[in-house]
Amino acid sequence: MALTNREIADLFETVADMLQIKGEVIHRVLAYRNAGAAIRDLPRDLRAIAAEGTLTEIPNIGDTLAAKITEMLETGQLQFYEKLAKEVPPSLVQVLRINGVGPKKAKLFWQELGITDVTALEAAARAGKLRDLSGMGAKSEQKIIEGIESLNRYTGRTALGVALPAAQAILNHLMKLPEAVEGAIAGSIRRGRPTIGDVDLLIASDNAGPIMDAFVGMEMVARVLGHGPTKSSVELHNGLQIDLRVLEKARWGTALNYFTGSQAHNIRIRELALKKGLSLNEHAFSPVDESGTIIEDAPKILCATEDEVYATVGLPWIAPELREDAGEIEAAQEGRLPRLIEISDICSDLHMHTTWSDGTLSIRQMAEAAKARGKQYIVITDHSQYSAIANGLSVERILQQQAEVRQVDQEMGPDFRVFHGVEMDIRSDGTLDYPDEVLAQLDFVVASLHFSLRQERAVITRRLLNAIENPHVDLIGHPRGQLINEREPADLDMDAVFEAARKHGTALEINANPARLDLEAQYARRAVELGIPICIDTDAHSAEDMDKLPFGILTARRGWVTAESVINTWPVEQFIAWTQNRGR
Ligand code: DGT
Ligand code: CA
Ligand code: CA
Ligand code: ZN
Numbered sequence: 001m002a003l004t005n006r007e008i009a010d011l012f013e014t015v016a017d018m019l020q021i022k023g024e025v026i027h028r029v030l031a032y033r034n035a036g037a038a039i040r041d042l043p044r045d046l047r048a049i050a051a052e053g054t055l056t057e058i059p060n061i062g063d064t065l066a067a068k069i070t071e072m073l074e075t076g077q078l079q080f081y082e083k084l085a086k087e088v089p090p091s092l093v094q095v096l097r098i099n100g101v102g103p104k105k106a107k108l109f110w111q112e113l114g115i116t117d118v119t120a121l122e123a124a125a126r127a128g129k130l131r132d133l134s135g136m137g138a139k140s141e142q143k144i145i146e147g148i149e150s151l152n153r154y155t156g157r158t159a160l161g162v163a164l165p166a167a168q169a170i171l172n173h174l175m176k177l178p179e180a181v182e183g184a185i186a187g188s189i190r191r192g193r194p195t196i197g198d199v200d201l202l203i204a205s206d207n208a209g210p211i212m213d214a215f216v217g218m219e220m221v222a223r224v225l226g227h228g229p230t231k232s233s234v235e236l237h238n239g240l241q242i243d244l245r246v247l248e249k250a251r252w253g254t255a256l257n258y259f260t261g262s263q264a265h266n267i268r269i270r271e272l273a274l275k276k277g278l279s280l281n282e283h284a285f286s287p288v289d290e291s292g293t294i295i296e297d298a299p300k301i302l303c304a305t306e307d308e309v310y311a312t313v314g315l316p317w318i319a320p321e322l323r324e325d326a327g328e329i330e331a332a333q334e335g336r337l338p339r340l341i342e343i344s345d346i347c348s349d350l351h352m353h354t355t356w357s358d359g360t361l362s363i364r365q366m367a368e369a370a371k372a373r374g375k376q377y378i379v380i381t382d383h384s385q386y387s388a389i390a391n392g393l394s395v396e397r398i399l400q401q402q403a404e405v406r407q408v409d410q411e412m413g414p415d416f417r418v419f420h421g422v423e424m425d426i427r428s429d430g431t432l433d434y435p436d437e438v439l440a441q442l443d444f445v446v447a448s449l450h451f452s453l454r455q456e457r458a459v460i461t462r463r464l465l466n467a468i469e470n471p472h473v474d475l476i477g478h479p480r481g482q483l484i485n486e487r488e489p490a491d492l493d494m495d496a497v498f499e500a501a502r503k504h505g506t507a508l509e510i511n512a513n514p515a516r517l518d519l520e521a522q523y524a525r526r527a528v529e530l531g532i533p534i535c536i537d538t539d540a541h542s543a544e545d546m547d548k549l550p551f552g553i554l555t556a557r558r559g560w561v562t563a564e565s566v567i568n569t570w571p572v573e574q575f576i577a578w579t580q581n582r583g584r
Contacts, residue, residue, distance in 0.1 A: 003072050004222040005039050005046050005237035011078060012036035012065075017093035018084050020103040021110075034060040039069075040238055043220050047073055091117040099147035099488065100140070100454075108133055122148045143454070150488050157195035158240055159484045161514025161551060164189050166240055167199045170218065174244075177214055179207045181249050186259035190320045192554030194484050194517045198241040200259050208246035215244050251283055253303030257310075258282035264325035265318075272313040272329075285312055321521075321557035340557040341536075341566055343550060348568040348575065350379045351423060351446050351477055351509065351537035352546075356401050357382035358390040360542045363401075363408045367418050369543035377417035377572045379444045380405050384433040386425035387450055395438050398422060402441070417572050419443035423477055428452035430463040432470060439472035444579055446509070448477035453490045461493040468500040474579055475535050475567075476501070478511040478518040486515075494523060498530050505582060507533040507567055510559070512552025513545065524559030533578075535567045 003011075016032035038060040039046065049055055050073055055066035072078050081090075095106050095118055109115040112133055113124055122145065124130055130141040167185045175183045180203050184190070187200030203211055212232045216224045225233040225241070233243045247255050258266060259282065273280040278301070279288045287298040303309045310317045315332045319340055322328035331337045353359030354366055361369065363380055370378045382401065383392035393401060402420050409418040421444035425433040428451050432439075439445050447467035453460070467473045479497065480489035501508055508527050511518045516539070519527065527534060536552040538545050556566070563569045567578070 002047070003076055004235075005042055006222065006239040008046060008069060008072050009036040009039040011072065011081060012039065014090055014093050015078075015081055015084060017096050017103075018088040018090060021088050021092060021096075021106050022084075023103075023107075031060070031065070035065050042237060045219065045222070045237060048219070089116040094118045095121050098144060098151055100143050101147065105135075108135070118148060118151070146488075157197055157485065159514055160189065160192070160194050160196060160517070160554075161484070161548070162238075163196045163199055163240060164514075164551075166236070166238075167201065167242070170199075170215075170220075170242060171201055171203075173218065174201075174203060174211055174214060177211055179205045179210050181205050182252060184256055186256060187243075187261060190260045191262060191323055192321045192521075192551075192558050194514075194520065194555070198243060201242060201244045202252075202255055202259055203244065203246050204249040204252045205246050206248060211246050212244070250302045250304055253305040253307070253309045254280070254284055255282050257303075257306050260320050260323060262324050265323035265328070268325050268329045269309075269313055272315070276313065278312070280309075280313075319557060321554060322560065324558075338560050338562050341553060341561050341563045341569070343553050345563040345566070345569045346536060346549065346553070347374075347376045347571070348378060349375055349538055349540065349546065349549075350421070350444060350475065350535055350568055351381050351511075352378060352540040353382050353390075353423070354380060356380075356397070357387070357392055358541060363404055363418070364411070365543070366540070367408050367412050367416065369540075369546055371412065371416050373546055376415070377419065377575065379419040379421040379446075381421040381423040381444070381446050384422055384424040386427050386433045390450075392425070392433075393422070395434060398434075398438070399441070421445055421474075423448055424467075424473075425450055426463045426467045428455070428463075430459075430466050432467060432473075436470070436472055439470070442472075444475070445473045446475045446477045447473045449479075449481050449490060453481045453487070455490070457491045457493055460490050461496055464492060464497055465500050468497065468504055468506045471504070471582060473506060474582060475507040475509055477509050477537075477539070478516050479508050480518050480520070480523070482518050482520075483515055484517060489518070494526070498526060498532065501527070501532045502530045505533070507535045510534060510536045510552050510556050510561070512536055512538045512549050512555070514548060514551040517551060517555045519555075519559070521555055521558035524556060524561055528559065528561050528565045532565075533567050534561055534565050537568070 012032045013036035016029050020029045038058055046069060050070055055061055055069055056063060068078055092106055092110055095101050109121055113129060115121050115124055125141050125144045130136050131138045167189055171183050171185060174180055182204040184202050186202050188196045189199060205211055208229055215232055216227050216234055220236050221234045222237045223235040225235060231245050235241050270280045273285060277288055278285040279294055285301040286294045288294050301312060307317050318328050318332050349370055352366055354361060354363050367378060383390040385392045385394045405418055405420040412418055421442050423446045426447055426449050427433055467476060480492060482489035508519055510524055524534060536556055538549050540546045
């Protein structure tokens with residue numbers, strides 16, 4: 001069987017992990033790891049690149065690795081891996097994906113207890129066998145159980161930040177065909193879920209054949225899982241699965257509604273339809289008799305738009321981001337659907353980094369980039385001194401930085417304002433990284449947790465409250481500290497966090513970076529219900545990062561957030577007045 005890019009990337013990454021457990025020097029480990037990552041990002045089949053003889057033009061692939069790729073493509077195997085597998089069990093690398101388990105611990109569990117996979121490790125942890133190993137204890141044993149539980153929750157889902165651009169690119173490509181009349185991304189992407197299982201695309205056309213042929217023939221396709229007249233499915237080189245359905249324009253509304261989901265929402269809509277004597281599926285509404293059987297000769301109701309679908313069941317159109325059966329049906333019935341925030345409502349960005357800390361552009365360049373994206377004001381918020389790895393600013397440097405911010409603010413003219421702030425660390429001991437006298441000199445203060453995120457609930461909650469309660473702190477950045485598919489949120493008492501934010505009027509961030517999406521929707525919704533101000537920021541470290549705002553908007557909309565609750569919809573005078581009236 002032919003190996004795909006993904007399988008070759010997986011194998012290189014497994015080799016990297018095995019070498020690391022073995023205790024190899026780090027540059028050899030990284031050579032395989034970086035090669036794996038480069039292959040994972042390739043939009044083209046390795047086979048085609050190998051045929052052209054240009055494997056070494058791939059980043060991080062030299063002659064040695066190119067020869068190994070060729071070997072895998074030709075034989076479906078890698079001798080080097082087979083040899084290594086006799087020294088280190090390949091299944092052991094899976095335990096490295098558990099939060100808190102590194103190569104040293106993996107080796108320890110394997111050599112002391114003969115553990116070679118996650119299942120065995122979980123059994124040993126639950127049986128209390130890990131706590132007596134050197135460097136372990138009851139607490140670290142419990143952490144491993146929790147890590148395994150969260151690992152099980154992640155498997156198989158792709159981050160929205162990866163899936164959405166891929167889906168959009170494919171749809172754009174197919175929509176160039178003359179046969180394609182209308183197109184949409186449906187499924188969990190349209191609802192803005194932070195992670196997605198597979199991509200669902202819909203295209204309206206009277207002639208599906210050429211569209212399906214183009215779809216399964218795309219260069220980025222690794223495997224065709226199905227190729228039919230109305231539905232085709234493919235797996236891309238990076239492992240992402242895409243379903244495409246082609247249908248007549250006359251049925252667009254029912255299809256888009258059905259395949260957008262969620263399933264729970266669909267079930268509620270179908271129940272409403274049944275109450276009106278109609279059965280609903282992805283194709284149409286069909287009249288039913290009292291027993292619920294479809295009346296064969298009764299005319300079906302086709303809906304070309306989603307508006308018509310909702311109108312047929314007696315509802316106004318419901319935004320896709322709300323379709324989770326989380327109260328949206330009731331709100332629609334009672335005429336109290338929120339007017340959700342839109343990207344055009346946002347006129348500022350209050351969290352971004354420059355070359356003063358770990359950003360890639362100067363203050364002036366960030367200002368220009370934000371202005372080019374239609375913003376009216378920004379706050380420069382570089383890291384504070386505790387974030388030494390991010391080149392955080394000492395008190396002396398941040399005061400120096402202020403002069404440059406004021407200079408750029410002048411240069412940009414009166415229609416674009418640049419304010420001076422900071423993203424200040426909340427240190428592990430709970431203290432804030434700058435004294436109040438320094439904070440008082442800044443226009444806007446973001447406070448964030450970056451370190452010791454696995455502290456106990458009471459401890460880490462107290463840390464965050466210290467920041468929320470400080471009158472100089474305006475905003476809590478990425479409050480829960482999660483990284484999508486990588487790191488669980490901190491164990492915060494969110495009731496206490498919300499109560500303090502409400503009492504002190506401290507804003508909470510929806511960080512738009514698709515690696516974070518923090519606050520998540522359900523917490524944003526609670527915050528808004530409590531009247532806590534929300535800030536949707538890009539946390540940009542480059543100009544491109546500013547283009548990730550839509551992910552924050554999607555998350556906010558999933559959280560029922562309206563423009564009124566969001567600080568960065570405010571005119572600059574209102575923003576200034578708010579910061580100045582916050583008890584400083
Ligand atoms: P995912 O892919 O796991 O991130 O989530 P979805 O929501 O994209 O789910 P998917 O791809 O399985 O199906 C797309 C939509 O199609 C789903 O949101 C609702 C609809 N759908 C699929 N299967 C069923 C079903 O058995 N019943 C109902 N009512 N709807 C379904
Ligand atoms: Ca899906
Ligand atoms: Ca699907
Ligand atoms: Zn930041």
